[in-house]
Every structure is written in C-alpha cells, then in structure tokens.
Amino acid sequence: MKRIIWDTIKVFIIFIACTFLFYFGLRAMHSEYEQYHRYDPPEGPAVKVFNTEQSFFDRLNLFFRLGE
Numbered sequence: 001m002k003r004i005i006w007d008t009i010k011v012f013i014i015f016i017a018c019t020f021l022f023y024f025g026l027r028a029m030h031s032e033y034e035q036y037h038r039y040d041p042p043e044g045p046a047v048k049v050f051n052t053e054q055s056f057f058d059r060l061n062l063f064f065r066l067g068e
Contacts, residue, residue, distance in 0.1 A: 054062075
C-alpha cells in the first residue's frame with residue numbers, strides 16, 4: 001500500500017513539474033514575440049495590391065463570378 005502511495009506522489013510531482021515547465025515556456029515565448037512588429041510598413045519596391053476604387057456593382061460581379 002505504501003508503494004502505491006509513493007508511486008502516486010512521484011507521478012503527481014512529475015506532472016506538476018511538467019506543467020510548470022510548459023507554462024513558463026509559453027510565457028517565455030509570449031514575451032519573446034510580444035514586441036515583434038508584424039505590421040510594419042513595407043520597405044523597398046512594395047506594390048499596393050488592394051484597389052479600393054471599385055464600384056459596388058464591380059465588386060458584386062466579382063463576388064458572383066468567383067462563387068464566394
């Protein structure tokens with residue numbers, strides 16, 4: 001009986017240690033990528049892709065043609 005309790009405690013301690021390791025690993029990754037600027041304006045010969053000067057009917061025609 002004492003052996004079963006000791007094995008249960010060991011498994012519980014390993015589970016808690018792995019949970020803390022996972023949690024602090026996620027926090028470290030979050031702090032690393034929190035300051036990463038994904039939406040900086042492009043540099044160099046960037047080309048604008050989206051055209052906002054379409055009329056409503058042109059967009060509706062595109063909608064029906066593409067089947068979206």
